[in-house]
């Protein structure tokens with residue numbers, strides 16, 4: 001197992017411990033249906049935040065180490081309008097308003 005995988009696994013275990021601790025504490029403090037809701041309300045945003053941070057690190061987002069300015073991630077894809085050829089990243093072409101476009105790099 002390499003260093004990265006080991007760190008990832010340790011991190012996962014730590015977070016499982018944190019989730020478990022939160023779930024246990026809330027369950028002790030509140031009754032069942034409410035406790036479940038509170039646990040979800042705490043854990044869901046946390047896991048979303050973690051996922052976003054993870055994707056940022058592996059280079060999908062903006063300005064990670066391997067991907068300065070988000071140049072090579074999904075955000076780096078430009079679209080070309082099929083009607084007039086304008087390069088843009090909006091849903092519709094800013095030049096002619098056409099929604100038909102193709103992806104290019």
Ligand SMILES: [Zn+2]
Nearest residue numbers: 081084093096
């Ligand atoms: Zn256009």
